[in-house]
Amino acid sequence: MTYEVIDSFKVKSLVNTRLLYKLPLNYTEKSNETTISVVVNITQKYDETLHGDKQLIQNKLILPETPKLISYIQGGPGFPCGVPLDNSGYTKVLIDKGYQIVFLDQRGTGLSTPLERQTFNQLVPRLDGESESAYTQRQLDFILNFRADSIVEDYERVRISLLGDEGKWSLIGQSYGGFTSFTYVSKYPQSLKEILITGGVPPINYGPDDVYAATYERTKERNIHYFNKYPADKARIQNILKYLNENTVKLPNGGTLSVERFQQLGLSFGGTGGTDNIHQLVVKFDYDLKLFGFPTYQILTAVEREYSFDTNIIYALFQEAIYCDGNNLKVKTSDWSADRLRYLPNNSSFVYSEKNEVTYFTGEMVYKSMFEDYVELEPFKSLAYALHTNEKWSKLYDTQILYETKVPIVAATYVYDQYVDFDVTRKVKQEVFKGNGNLKQFITSEFFHNGVRAGADKVIGSLFDLLDCEID
Template structure:
């Protein structure tokens, strides 16, 4: 298995420079291990040795990047089943690096501030800094070394697609998914969840701070990365100094249906805004829907452009400029239907690449599973079911309109609308997306399964306070009988600061507030309606300055 997994991760460009130092295997770094089964609190079972190497290193503009590849357990519950290659890109200001560190990698001590970035998704890799800009630049200016970690199954960390998953399965003696070996692949795919992601992070922290394994670091999470931050705080709070989150506070304790009821509400609001801004698109959208329903449209990669797939373009509503982007697509598509009677290759390619489901299959497979916290919970295609509920079917289900397609009044009546959907996964996707088609049986198994690991520990999160001052204030206000009472000796002090977007389509504001008020000890929050979910990129300076201010207690 190890040689195969090394091959799967070899998409990383290996430098031929003799200056790169192959770090090899750490043989004298035994760590006390703890095991867990799939339904209990995840605790790392560390192997007796942990290997890593630097597979690339280079200067670009005013930063220096090292690409570290770590060999970590595929299954933390049973490391004997093999390892997986996980990659982290470590970035410093070039002026902070030395000749020795550039060739052999930096040596981290208690004086170093490391900030590990957890990307959103699930299923998307972190970026690679090409200059001192964006949020990475803001962190570098604050003296941090930044660790951009590609979560397992993404980017350079054994990316998952059909052929790579089959290769992993083959090493475990599994047959093809198509051969009904779904249960084994279900257990395999589960090791790409937040608990394993955070176990990877904790392993990496201990390796980087090998001279002082108790040294803390900081983490920053965007969107799903913020969910992972809560997993980290749940199970390894003593490893964390600071936590920054942007649009990433999950609705802990809420059901999957609670999440998607809120998502549909936000999506209705965004559709209403869209059609108010572009009322001419009401008719255009219905004309496109009618065309797609009556015609089999094949995309350049062999996928199908159905009504349901076109509606999914509404996922873009959640980012700044998304409304205008969708308008441009609708206008162009409709104009081509009027001119040629079909959509051009260029437009079909645009639709095909509009969303990341083909290239990031975990995003489709785990879209609802990320809300399953512990055994006894199942998603059962929540978004798909709620689409056909009494409150939503007239707006989102094309089946409600089919019988009216030939009625001119239906097309001209602006009070009748077909809405775009949002960040949701539907059964039809595993027929429509070419790269998802082989995963259809696995997707159904994921949505019906109810044996999931715990990804949060509310009892620990209740103990997380941003400062002793806040703890004493809250302790005075809580009744003596309150279950939220925490003994002083149990308090975990972690500076946690979060940006919360009031109009966030993807991570509902009210669900985030529920977690802050009911699940956490205390965190510092910056709430704004100025940005959407992508505020970290759309308003980098504003968001990062506010978060730094919260960390420094400069904001009253």
């Protein structure tokens, strides 16, 4: 399979080369000849003997004679991979291990046929006289090609292009990238040398309700921590939510800052420093209300920048769809799981009332109101409802292959992970791997979900130590 080099440059000690592939939209229907663009960036250490000719750097991909490729699979769903502009963080750890790193913009993100309001309308245009239901069905049929199984097929085409049919590479999957890595080994174990997972063991054979029941409990813990640290914010937040409940507040891009949208700032709890960042926003917002009687443009801009849903629509649309696996016959639909579970009696602190002493922030959850509050999500409201009632899901995980595989799998598991629950991860290890040693864990309470960024040396180093133990 051929590719086109669309960008290549040296930055300090790194060489980045971006490759453009034309790949099938649909891998299962051979009659569908529609293609999409998938872009991959290869990052490697600059080598004078290989890359000394500037003209060669610009015009072609040059790999060592015996490549040592590792694919970094990004979290999400619906986020691209950034191009490293300096040799630091997890890039440096992997480069120092002698790897060339493959950063693939997952289909629908970055340079890989990105999906957003305008591009979606071009890719799936509404036909003259087409009913709303018929158009929504065509949208659904289209976007279901952007799940993990299709992403894995893209990776396979890239692997073969770079290494040949028999060549193997390694994976490092962060968060949803870990989920995708498990799909990869379920489909193509023969293509993989080893898999490193950071905060991303998928909840195999569990459904959205199981996931969000656990997520609400973890989010409660993060709220308790927050309000113990910043007790004065209880009154500040009640003041802010009262204002939002009584007024229509528009954000700079035209979206609505509702009570529920403000609570979604709790998404930041999942990363290092998230509580401190939210506190700064709360203090400023409350101060503006007391000084002027309304929030200033500055604070509204700051709040708007905290969210990725306008710029990453797959993140909102697929947030619960990633927990729907065609092999799990117990779960047919997601049915707005996070929205439903919010109104259970034990989750009452997540529902604003003026009578509350405290109202909790929510976390990595998607609510019906988001498709009214976010200006870029509003056009996808019908599609969102179709996804949450959809019953036909592609198959993601083969538990028999996972149990039997000889591909070493090592995972960093974070005790206080707000997004990928520690207890569910342990259950998956027990129920799928049954003590056979095919999944080895580095368990730590030192980091949150973004451990691979906050402590790359320790997290990735510990995973390589586990791999070395397997080799011994």
